[in-house]
Amino acid sequence: xxxxxxxxxxxxxxxxxxxxxxxxxxxxxxxxxxxxxxxxxxxxxxxxxxxxxxxxxxxxxxxxxxxxxxxxxxxxxxxxxxxxxxxxxxxxxxxxxxxxxxxxxxxxxxxxxxxxxxxxxxxxxxxxxxxxxxxxxxxxxxxxxxxxxxxxxxxxxxxxxxxxxxxxxxxxxxxxxxxxxxxxxxxxxxxxxxxxxxxxxxxxxxxxxxxxxxxxxxxxxxxxxxxxxxxxxxxxxxxxxxxxxxxxxxxxxxxxxxxxxxxxxxxxxxxxxxxxxxxxxxxxxxxxxxxxxxxxxxxxxxxxxxxxxxxxxxx
Numbered sequence: 001x002x003x004x005x006x007x008x009x010x011x012x013x014x015x016x017x018x019x020x021x022x023x024x025x026x027x028x029x030x031x032x033x034x035x036x037x038x039x040x041x042x043x044x045x046x047x048x049x050x051x052x053x054x055x056x057x058x059x060x061x062x063x064x065x066x067x068x069x070x071x072x073x074x075x076x077x078x079x080x081x082x083x084x085x086x087x088x089x090x091x092x093x094x095x096x097x098x099x100x101x102x103x104x105x106x107x108x109x110x111x112x113x114x115x116x117x118x119x120x121x122x123x124x125x126x127x128x129x130x131x132x133x134x135x136x137x138x139x140x141x142x143x144x145x146x147x148x149x150x151x152x153x154x155x156x157x158x159x160x161x162x163x164x165x166x167x168x169x170x171x172x173x174x175x176x177x178x179x180x181x182x183x184x185x186x187x188x189x190x191x192x193x194x195x196x197x198x199x200x201x202x203x204x205x206x207x208x209x210x211x212x213x214x215x216x217x218x219x220x221x222x223x224x225x226x227x228x229x230x231x232x233x234x235x236x237x238x239x240x241x242x243x244x245x246x247x248x249x250x251x252x253x254x255x256x257x258x259x260x261x262x263x264x265x266x267x268x269x270x271x272x273x274x275x276x277x278x279x280x281x282x283x284x285x286x287x288x289x290x291x292x293x294x295x296x297x298x299x300x301x302x303x304x305x306x307x308x309x310x311x312x313x314x315x
Contacts, residue, residue: 007246008294011255014239019262021232023270028224032215034086037225039199040215042078042191044229045237049181049188058181069174070183074190077167078233082191084160091153100157102135102260107165108253115169118248123296128250131257131289138260138282165253171241172249180241187237247294254293257286 028037052058062070105128112118120128174183203209215221243252261283267273 003246007243010239010243011247011252012258014236014243015255015258016262017231017236017239018256019259020266021228022263023266024224024227024232027220028215028228031218031221031224034090035195035199035202036212036215037228038082038086038191038195040225041228041233042188042195044225045188045233046192048230048234049185053181053185058185059179060182060185062182062186066178066182067186070178070186071190073167073170073174073183074187076163076170078187078191079194080163081160081167082195084156084163088153088156088160091150091156099136099139100154101161102132102139102257104161104164104256105250105253106132107161108168109250111165112169112172112249116172116249118172118250120248120250121296124250124293127289127292127296128254129289130292131254131286134282134285134287134289135257135260137285138264138279141276141278141282164256168240168244168249168253171244172252175241175245180238180245183241184234184237188234191233248297251294251297254290258290261286 025037028041032040049058053060109120109125109128113120171183199212200209203212240252264273264275264279264283268275
């Protein structure tokens with residue numbers, strides 16, 4: 001029980017970091033393009049975790065078999081997720097992305113149920129749907145609708161959601177054989193190589209290598225990249241890999257919608273954005289959905305434990 005409670009606390013912390021990351025991403029891409037931002041973000045992440053491995057704070061031990069397992073994981077996240085998300089936002093509105101991203105917990109529920117045979121009760125399913133409704137309600141009441149003319153962008157955003165759901169499911173599966181540090185080191189290394197190669201090749205092709213380093217003259221950009229690289233990439237990776245070793249993928253995924261609550265709150269407190277009654281009502285639905293998904297899981301597991309003890313007593 002203590003282990004599960006600790007996992008919930010980590011999940012809330014994870015959601016808070018992700019929720020704030022949207023603000024820092026906006027600040028970063030105001031000074032640089034999305035691909036360069038990703039390259040710098042994962043450079044910071046990889047340098048930090050490489051140092052932690054060098055001083056043996058994080059220990060890694062890979063075999064050829066483990067590498068074969070971790071390659072598809074690191075391709076799903078961060079590579080496919082960020083690639084699909086970045087170009088999806090290029091060809092669609094951010095509001096479309098917000099609405100579509102809300103269905104990630106449902107996709108995770110389906111994928112984890114099929115591949116991991118994770119069972120969820122009716123109340124858990126309804127709670128997950130409630131959190132999704134909360135996110136969609138906020139966007140719709142703000143006047144946002146899905147623009148079907150942006151089909152390419154919507155498809156890419158949906159693929160980013162599927163990549164996240166698959167990553168969450170695969171991490172849950174691999175957690176018994178790999179430590180959070182081993183998975184995170186491999187993921188940060190993959191992101192570092194792929195995004196830097198892509199960014200440098202793009203600049204070489206365009207003859208604009210000088211522009212690659214220009215953003216580093218801005219303190220706002222530096223602070224944003226440090227947040228995105230250290231907290232929003234490395235720390236969230238370590239957190240999610242740790243959380244998924246303790247609770248089900250469907251339970252973890254629903255916390256992603258809680259980041260919407262954090263984003264709204266941060267926007268009101270930091271950017272002085274107006275918080276409407278719709279934001280509050282939608283946030284309540286999201287919070288109730290998160291609590292319900294995990295509460296009914298604990299209740300179900302307790303019921304199973306009581307039945308097992310009762311049956312053993314009869315024997």
